[in-house]
Amino acid sequence: MEKHFGILQIELDAILKASKDNIVITDGKGIVLRASPNCQAIYGKDVSFLIGKSVFQLEAESIFSPSVTKMVLKAKKEIQVMQHTTTGRVVMATGFPVMNEAGEIIRVISFSHDLTEIETLKEKYEELKTKMEHYQSVIKELGEKADSTEDIVIKSKTIQRIWELVQRVAKSDANVVFYGESGVGKNVFARGLHNKSERKREAFIEVNCGAIPESLFESEMFGYEEGSFTGANKNGKHGLIELADKGTLFLDEIGELPLSVQAKLLKVLQEKKITPVGGVKVKNIDFRLIASTNQNLKDMVSQGKFRQDLFYRLNVIPIQIPPLRERKEDIAMLAHYHLKNFNEKNSTNKFLDAATVDQLISYNWPGNVRELENLIERLVITTETRAIYPDQLPFYIPQKNRQQNFEWSFDHTEGRRKTLQEILDEVESRHLRRAYMQYKTTREIAEHLGLSQPTVVRRLKKYGIDSKMNLDL
Incomplete structure (x- = not known):
């Protein structure tokens, strides 16, 4: 019997030593009888320290926190609990009661599994998940911004301020009126406002108020029922206002x-x-109204040409779009924007000579952005050379004095003629400066000038042009 008991002791010691889990055995009063050697790594205390100690005392000293054995003794059933040890580990502890025939707890055996690495991985996963959600949000925001400004060239501070206002206004359902000369891009801003609003996934219905005859306006706007008048569609027709339901109605x-x-x-x-023409049923319509005009509505009210009550209903948020001649810094970027579009449309690879861009900037553009767009399309289609030079521009765009562009014959400040190298450096510097003002990256400058990007970077540095530019490497 004694020999058999000795073998059991050896087996038990082997199990405690071999187990990857920490095993603690207590008596029915919570006094530690045995423990695995790895308790030092998990709980920070050697086996010799734990044996003979009460789990109540060890819990008070935060060694077992909380004590699963204590909980088993109280509940008299299997308990599982998460422990945080003084060594900074996270442990899953499971306690099992061992009872005698009378139903009394004589032993409690607890297994503690170290989950520290798993918890660390979980924390890193949650952190990574949070970052990914943030990045997805940023990407979505940038995507929406790119979509909504697809046709809006934002260069001048004036247009930047207008676009910032449009974005703020887009969050509401307030009526907006865009004022500005013909061709300034009022419809582009109207669509941009719609694309930034909560209604962006719904219809954007654009109506040119000057293109619909007065006799047809009511049927076009409100629709009509079948058989309403001679020549009407036999199935009736939905009006433009009804088509804008849940979306935006733009009255140009x-x-x-x-x-x-x-x-x-x-x-x-x-x-x-x-109420459709010829109908009796009233339809509820939910739409956001945006309007535009090249006239002064307030003056028209004074002249009796525009209803005062309609004016105040519309003119909740008036936004003035300045003509192109008042924001000349936008001209070069707009020209290259339309050039890129028409190159793609016509499968060409034309580019604007720097002197040509100067000529475009000096012009007054009475037809505004629309006139510039039409001119670029004409130049892409009609010019024979890949480069578009000043002499290929229409006669009504004034030509600058050639001597003004090439002031290299004599240096009056020093009273001497310039060397050939000085002349070449001056021309190279001038063209680099123009390209720097027209393009966003050195890659685009290189493509425009027919140079490699590293060469452009070196020469910008040589002439002190480039100090803070995004190199797009």
């Missing part, structure tokens, strides 16, 4: 609306309801 050149139509539009804006 609203100053062209006849007074008789203005009254009907005002009623729709007030009630957000329409």
Whole structure:
């Protein structure tokens, strides 16, 4: 019997030593009888320290925190709990009661599995997940920004401020009126406002108020029922306002609306309801209204050409788009933007000579952005050379004096003629400066000038042009 007991002791010691889990055995009062050698690594205390100690005392000293054995003794059933040890480890402890025939706990055996590495990995995973969610949010925001500014060239501070205002206004459903000369891009800003709004996934219905005859305006805007009038579609037709339901209705050149139509539009804006021509059923419509005009609506009100009540209903947020001649810093970027589009459309590879860009900037552009766009399209299609030079521009764009562009014949300040190298350096510097002002990256400058990017970087540095530019390496 004694020999058999000795073998059991050896087996038990072997199990305690071989187990990767920490095993602690206590009696029915919570006094530690045995423990695995690895308790030093997990709990920071040697086996000799634990044996003979009460789990109640060890819990008070935060060695077992909380004590699973204590919980088993109280509940008289298997318990599992997470422990945080003084060594900074996270442990999953499971305690099992051992009972005698009378149902009394005579032993409690607990297994503690070190989860520190798993918890660390979990924390890193959660951290990485948070970062990924942030990056996805940023990417989405940048994507939305790219989508909404796809046709808007933002270079001048004036346009930057207008676009910032548009983005703020887009968050509301307030009526907006864009003012500006014909061709300044009012419709582009209107679409940009829609794309930044909560209605961006719904329809954007654009109506040119000056292009619809007064006799047809009501049927076009409100729709009509079948058989409403001679020549009507036998199935009826949905009106433009109804098509804008849940989306945005953009009334371009609203100053062209006849007074008789203005009254009907005002009623729709007030009630957000329409009745199709020839119908009796009222339809509720939810839309955001944006309007534009090249006229002064307030003056038109004074002249009796525009309803005062409609004016105040529309003019909640007026936004003035300045003409191109008042924001000349946008001209070069707009020219290259349209050049890129028409190159892609016509499978060409044209580029603007730096002197040509100077000529474009000096022009007044009475037709604004639309005139510039049309000119670039004409140049891409009609010019024979890959480079577009000043003499290929229309006659109405004034040509600068050639001597003004090439002032290399004599240096009056030093009273001497320049050397050939000085002349070449001056020309190279001038062209680099022009390209630097027109393009965003050295890669684009290199492509425009027919140089390698490293060469452009070196020469910008040589002439002291480039100090803070994004090199796009």
